[in-house]
Amino acid sequence: MHKTKAEILTIGDEILYGHILDTNSQWISTELDNIGIKVVRKTTIGDKREELLSAFHDAEQRADVVLITGGLGPTNDDLTKPCLAEYFNCEIKMHEQALLEVSEFFKSKGRELTEVNRLQAALPECCTMLSNKIGTAPGMWFERNGKVFVSMPGIPREMQLMMTKEVIPRIKNVFSTDIIYHKIIKTIGIGESWLADMIKGWEATLPPHIGLAYLPSLGQVKLRLTAVGEDQEQLVDEVEEKITSLKPLIGKYIYGYNRDQIEAVVGKMLAGQEKTLAIAESCTGGYLSHMITSVAGSSAYYRGSVIPYHNDHKIDLLGVKENTLKENGAVSEQTVIEMSNRVREKFNADIGVATSGVAGPGGGTPEKPVGTVWIAYADGNDTVAKKLQLWKDREINIKASAIAVLNLIRISLLKTIEIKN
């Protein structure tokens, strides 16, 4: 069976020069991976005719599907459309349906269609138009000698909608795709090397067609199992069986699978146990609240936050005792415990959590260097506080602290379930 191969071609000087970060090709890879298509190469080139034509040519030699993003803007520096017309040897003409759609798009925004945007509806005759419901540049689908070229806008949300609605269904139609089954096991609160040590015996039992990869990120390690074969159901069963035998070893560190996000998992636990949450964050400065509220529907369990960045407001707004701050400082077990209890009361919530630390780069002392962070959890019965010794980087310290608090909530809610059982 021939395995369908894909290449991704990202076009734009702004990516080449490093002015913007290309997130599109990662997103596209994941989508193709889900339908069993392997990306064999990603290439970024600039807005230059010869570069585009030679990249088209090279990609066609290696791959069955070539997915192109970028270079579809209305201005003269955007060359993807004319180069594709040249490569596929056909004329660019006004496309009636595309014109209708771009006109409607402008109408819906209450704006006049400009001449420049009208020209975006002109397309190479030999392509199939791909609708862009949320932007002005339509996509293009070319087929020749069993090879497919797809051109999409570079704006992530436009590309993503087009990919989901128009491109993936067409690709599935044209190519019979091979089976690759991935499952990602998400762990939190344990380092990569400790994890590796705990599961090395289990790892040795994996058959050759199931691969394991460690993917560490801030405070988390993802374990990716990749099974390759011909029978989807059999692959799924084999992988699930392996996960079942993994759970007794590291179960308490596993918070979810695949696209599960720790903030959504914690939200689901709160909603399931009908508990409400309030947050007092100092060094995390709003990031923890942002993680919680980035989840749609979080208003069901999240009551609100106080961010008493200035110490005065830890006292006057939150109700931490002046003495506690004086005797122990803001970055201390005592202060963070009081913060978690007081915020719980203020918002009349079941659970209160709090952060206080030295995010950096300034503010460190020999006793409390940059990266010293206290976090706490309080639910009326239990109060738990934990000291984190993090890094020198402000952004990393903020994010790692917020993730550690989410894990603290998760562990406490797990205990509640255990007690109930």
Add this chain to the structure above:
Amino acid sequence: MHKTKAEILTIGDEILYGHILDTNSQWISTELDNIGIKVVRKTTIGDKREELLSAFHDAEQRADVVLITGGLGPTNDDLTKPCLAEYFNCEIKMHEQALLEVSEFFKSKGRELTEVNRLQAALPECCTMLSNKIGTAPGMWFERNGKVFVSMPGIPREMQLMMTKEVIPRIKNVFSTDIIYHKIIKTIGIGESWLADMIKGWEATLPPHIGLAYLPSLGQVKLRLTAVGEDQEQLVDEVEEKITSLKPLIGKYIYGYNRDQIEAVVGKMLAGQEKTLAIAESCTGGYLSHMITSVAGSSAYYRGSVIPYHNDHKIDLLGVKENTLKENGAVSEQTVIEMSNRVREKFNADIGVATSGVAGPGGGTPEKPVGTVWIAYADGNDTVAKKLQLWKDREINIKASAIAVLNLIRISLLKTIEIKN
């Protein structure tokens, strides 16, 4: 004069499959750009011998410098080192200096040097070793027929340190680099097409060796001027002259240049005018506070926030009148104005800002559909409120609202300066 061209080669299945996002190549591009070296192509390939060898070959045809990241790990799936040895036709032997450095690295961590890590110190004989002070895989520098290949670890901080300390100085030594001068003009609060319309006359005056690109992102448009020539000083003067003639046209939308961030620019204005800020955020759920506190030193002007996610707390914690909420709803001009005034008082701050809206995906009504957001600014003299009609996407609505508030603060602080003058 021959212009030095670079290519970046990123190696790793995990990038190809979309399991991790490649941020290295953007970082490398920017560094090369700063020394006038143009990246002409970026390529990502998997951990496969034939792929590596053919990518080396192709890159050598096009570029003078090939920068490679990844594939240097201690395990068998990492092929960069053996493939480079094969490509440059030389043996891999234990490198005494590399062994010394990796031994010292392990010693400094209080750990034993394992056999696997010892082997990382074996290098192709024909390369120059590049020190890795913070990791276990040394880098490699190859030179042949005037072309340079550099291999670096894929871990961003290891790569960055090696690039800065070892690679950039060597590249400058080998190649006389050409001059490319970029300046990015950052605008906020105006759409790309309006901007283009306002400056089209100015754009027509740009000489052929100065290019202009529009780089839109959420609520912002960056204008990038790229000047190419031989005399750095002359290029800088020409670009600055063009910017001077641009300011009368769009000055009020320009908040900064190059790496300036709107949150840092607003912070600097607050600090400069010795004003303090308090935030009441509802629909933005902590993201606005996070933007403000992501700036090091923000504690100088930022007092704190209340996030009264649940309406009860808009009343009991913030002091919005019950009647205001009843009569107008939470997402209204009246509520958001009261929120901004009350939070200002609560935190004893000079300026209070507030957000209240329907972030989505749920919670929309015919009168207040998803994407309806009210934002407000109050400073004791002036109160300004603004309605935003945003999109259907929760994440985008949260971020775009926060950015709109930052612009509201910026505009108000600009006015203060004008009045003072």
